[in-house]
Amino acid sequence: MELSKKKKGINEQQNIAYLFILFPVILLVVFVIIPIIMALYYSFTDYNIIEKANWVGFSNFTRIFQDEFFFISLRNTAVYTLLYVPLGLIVSLIAAMLLNRKVRTSSMFRVFFYFPVLCSSVATATIWYWLLNPQYGLLNQLLGLIGINGPAWLYSSNWAMTAIVIMSVWMSFGGNMMIFLAGLQGINPALYEAADIEGANGWQKFKGITWPQLSKTTFLVSTQLVIGAFQVFDQAYMLTKGGPGNSTITLVYYIYNKGFGGLEMGYASALSFILFMIIFVFSLINMRITNKEIN
Template sequence: MSAKVSPVTKEQQKMAYRFIALPVLLLLCFILIPIVLALVVSFTDYDVINPPTFLGLQNYLKMLDDPYFWVATKNTFIYTLIYVPLGLVVSLGTASLLNMKKKGTKLFRVFFYVPVLCSSVATSTIWFWLLNPSSGLINKVIGLFGVQGPAWLYDSKWAMLAIVIMSVWMSFGANMIIFLAGLQGIPEVLYEAANVEGASKWQTFRYVTLPSLTKTTFLVTTMLIINAFQVFDQAYILTKGGPGNSTITLVYYIYNNGFGNLKMGYASAISFFLFIIILIFSLINMKLNNLDNDK
């Protein structure tokens, strides 16, 4: 016999609206209204001091002839193409190791999550010392094997890779926890069936673990893509966009135009270009995830 559900009273409805009102108000004040205002500003010439002047689509057309904009776009794509796969592999690999029923795994979970709690400024400062070409710990360790380490942050060939390595170290702990939750949600019976069939560890990982983590991988990949296109702190603190503009990113270029040159209109236009890129890649990732689920 099913229990009867009592109808919602008017007082309960009012109370529900009161709880919803504050988050909605915060959403309007700090997200939706600023987005609309930024969109309006993107069609103007605004330097904060003087009243904005309407320009139409000039700010968006200006991007087509701006060489620094295309350098920043190329660097952001390079960073994303390296950071996203590397972040996936490191976080999933670490989660798989820490999912084993061994002593000390809980302690290592805490250790690997600690970098997430550190501010990007503090982390960048530490890595600035680690990557020092002459006295940095990384090059000293490499030197023990008879290999001369590169001038990480001072060489345009290595600067972006150095930023990627630091970013992966700084953020993989959060993704590791998400993967760990996904791994622990896989039914044990699937592994038992694979073991009965004589599957190797790699086959079990490929045909049992990975398909079971499709939704988790989609979530982590989407977060990594969004974080990759929004990279700023690392490039700003470690390299200031150098050497030779090799690490200048879209967000860094937006910052330079908006707060350095007071070109708020042009900076807003680039921001919406970046928003469209993130949206497109998120939709592509969602489409690929749906195709995997349909198989």
């Protein structure tokens, strides 16, 4: 009798667990898996929302490699990634190491540094649009105090991408900082105590203990940064609209223009899968490099 009651109780708990799992699974299927399947189908059509989709085979994919603006957007995205990923890693790691010290104000600064992550991209872009204004922007005024004539930033094809990178790092480093901070607090303090006994300086401890112990954390953060870099859209859309002179048009922004601007949903879907393959390949490369460092 008691055994049957226990089995009944276990079955009820399992049913409740399945109900909790069911809701996110439904969301995943409806909002992720089904749209991916639909996008894959439409990538082989000339779908434009208004008219019925017609099957065109691989025409959209062959068109991509003849599209000049695709290569422009790919180059811009690559430049953004090469600037954003290393800078994001360095700033996040330095901030985490500074806030890992046992200081009273460290908790307060953690909140301050994490706050930009919680802000909407629209609000952040509005603030940075003012900060980067070449005439009355705060950044150029600060540069003027030390005798530097600040550039036109968002109005210059040479500086617009740099401005977007600066804003992106400011927006995201707080979240990556918290991940690095968790990794730092997971390092055994005995390793540093042994290094102190051996007379190691700060750089030697970082090189011999901190950096190797953070290899897995670095892999996580760098992978997130690479994926986020190839998906950059809000910053370019809000600050520059892809200009000046197409210098900040990114892959996602180009996909958006083709899909919602030109109503070429079939071609935009094909571009999306090319972007997926690019992200997948770079993630594999990053995994190989990081695994070699770990081993």
